[in-house]
Amino acid sequence: MDNLFVKILLVLCYGVSRQACAEIQIIGTGTGRTGSTTLQNALNILGYKTYHMKDILTGGKDRIPELDFWFHAFETNSCHDTDELRNIFERGGYNATVHAINFPCHEALLFQMYPNAKVIHTQRTNSEVWHDSVTNSICKLSSSGFLQIMGIISPVFRRFKRFTPLLMGRAIVGLDGRAENVNKQYCLDHKEQMIKFYNSHNARIKAIVPPERLLVLSNHEHGWEPICNFLGVPIPSVPFPHVNKRGSTLNRIYFLVSSILANQADSSLGIIAVVICLLIVLALIRNWERRRVMRRKSKSN
Numbered sequence: 264m265d266n267l268f269v270k271i272l273l274v275l276c277y278g279v280s281r282q283a284c285a286e287i288q289i290i291g292t293g294t295g296r297t298g299s300t301t302l303q304n305a306l307n308i309l310g311y312k313t314y315h316m317k318d319i320l321t322g323g324k325d326r327i328p329e330l331d332f333w334f335h336a337f338e339t340n341s342c343h344d345t346d347e348l349r350n351i352f353e354r355g356g357y358n359a360t361v362h363a364i365n366f367p368c369h370e371a372l373l374f375q376m377y378p379n380a381k382v383i384h385t386q387r388t389n390s391e392v393w394h395d396s397v398t399n400s401i402c403k404l405s406s407s408g409f410l411q412i413m414g415i416i417s418p419v420f421r422r423f424k425r426f427t428p429l430l431m432g433r434a435i436v437g438l439d440g441r442a443e444n445v446n447k448q449y450c451l452d453h454k455e456q457m458i459k460f461y462n463s464h465n466a467r468i469k470a471i472v473p474p475e476r477l478l479v480l481s482n483h484e485h486g487w488e489p490i491c492n493f494l495g496v497p498i499p500s501v502p503f504p505h506v507n508k509r510g511s512t513l514n515r516i517y518f519l520v521s522s523i524l525a526n527q528a529d530s531s532l533g534i535i536a537v538v539i540c541l542l543i544v545l546a547l548i549r550n551w552e553r554r555r556v557m558r559r560k561s562k563s564n
């Protein structure tokens with residue numbers, strides 16, 4: 264009997280402490296292509312479990328309701344159900360969240376749901392650098408055959424394809440709604456608008472978040488130091504995990520392979536899809552190698 268009592272107590276304590284650990288403690292407010300993946304990796308090394316859109320895409324079918332939550336939030340431009348959002352974070356045991364997917368929920372996250380969470384705002388050295396980076400990565404990706412094919416293979420990507428115009432529209436281009444048919448040219452044509460959006464988003468976050476709660480990072484150029492100082496933790500012995508610097512290509516391969524590994528392919532199409540994917544991966548690797556060789560050549564010249 265005693266034993267049972269202790270067990271119940273332990274389970275309760277575990278539940279309570281888990282709850283406390285799972286409370287969001289860090290909110291990243293940077294828009295796309297400002298280093299959120301790097302921030303995620305850095306925070307994970309520091310012991311956080313960090314929410315990022317990538318995890319939804321590679322997470323399999325049971326993440327679809329989550330994607331639907333965000334779809335609805337972006338569509339209505341409101342954080343329509345903060346209880347559901349809290350559930351999403353708690354179900355996954357997350358205690359930090361960094362991706363631009365948070366956009367419609369920034370206010371709710373910062374002031375309503377987690378008023379004690381610290382805020383890390385990532386940005387690039389300047390708006391030109393940001394626009395250039397976006398144009399040469401996600402703008403191309405939005406229109407690529409990659410998304411089309413992934414949409415055939417994976418139910419998560421099928422939903423994501425529907426979601427992309429909203430995500431691009433509200434969190435990258437700065438529209439009041441969808442950005443349809445985004446490609447490189449689209450982003451070149453909308454440069455002025457995008458830069459205006461980028462600047463005003465950065466200014467807004469700095470205006471609404473009290474300075475003692477906010478850390479602004481440009482290009483992650485100072486690595487661990489500002490983050491660890493801000494969080495009051497020692498600098499880890501491992502190098503700062505810079506990722507995503509170049510190479511949307513490698514990113515695509517990453518998405519592709521990890522999605523397949525996550526086994527979210529519809530079974531009927533699975534085998535065809537895997538073959539197509541392997542061919543694409545091979546082509547991408549060859550393309551990447553060729554560019555690397557070209558870069559090396561142009562360096563040595």
Ligand SMILES: *[C@@H]1O[C@H](CO)[C@@H](O)[C@H](O)[C@H]1NC(C)=O
Nearest residue numbers: 284285310311312356357358
């Ligand atoms: C964040 O969550 C992880 C995984 O649940 C946990 O191990 C870690 O201690 C938590 N970190 C903090 C700072 O609470």
